[in-house]
Amino acid sequence: MRRVTFVVAFSVIATAAVAAPLSRQQALQVMHVRHEGMETIGKNNKALHRELVSGSPFMPTVRSSAANIANLAGQATRWFPAGTGPDVANTGAKPEIWQNQADFIAKLRTFQAAARAMNAAAAGTDVGVMNARFDAMDNACKACHDKYRSEMHH
């Protein structure tokens, strides 16, 4: 019972902390960082893909791209506070993100784990493993984008 009380209390505090409404300025700032971050992830993913499909990947590019993606993926945890949806400003983030928050967070976690795994593979020398991790990471990107990103994000 005490444990339940603790969990409830913790949840209430955590929710209050997360749900503290953002000012419009703060929301726009988060959305800007999110947009730039996603764009940079995309840019690095393109560079990574181009190396991996070539017969002989240029490892410095593979490593820096994988590291950049893993780093930004970690930051993505802070990119989706409530109040940064399409009702605030033009964004590809669908309202469903905050309606199915548990599912969204699970997908984000999958992507973050996949990005870390890709980064770990890039530190090694096995291109086969890198390709497999890269495919897994792309699938994680796509799973979330298909469900939670609208086409209105330019």
Add this chain to the structure above:
Amino acid sequence: MPRQIPVGDAPLKQPVWDLPTRVVHWLLAALITFSWWSVHHHHTDWHIWSGIAILTLLLFRLMWGFVGSSTARWSSFIRGPRAVVNYLKGKWTGIGHTPLGALSVMAMFLAVAVQVSLGLISQDEDGIFFGPLAHLVSSDTSDKARDIHEFWFESVIVPLIALHVAAIIFYRLRGRKLTKAMITGRADLGSAAPMRAARWWVALICIVIAFAIARWVVAGAPPFGS
């Protein structure tokens, strides 16, 4: 235009479009529709294969325009401005594409060829999907190609399709059933000479060559990838 007096119950229908020309036409219509649908429903992989199928159709049609049946040949319908003017004055007596319609055919063929070429070197914004020749150009070029690919569809392909459909409706209101002829391959040609059909095995050779070239593109062209 003089119409043949019907003999019996129906006017005499004669061949005007051969089977390959009709199949290419309807597959092209279906694949363009599918390409549009698939890319807007998270099936970019299907979208790319659809584009490659369209490439195959264009390659076939290009060759068929030199060795196909009379009405399919470029030389039979690409005419100068004077022919277009004469057609508008009602002085045209041929069969197949009219001099004016031929302009539409050419515009659509070229527009779709440009669209496919842009798609071949495009990449999606996430870096997940790549046209088979995207590795031959820089990442920035692939991004630009995708932007133009989207613009080209909305600003060139869709208006040309709209014009094409509008023209068919216009002729239908004047009593000419162009769609039916494109399905059955036959029309009431009046006194004009009917289509001269090409041999079936010529089409087969064109199909094989079109598939071979498309396969080469899928492999990543020149010496297969970078």
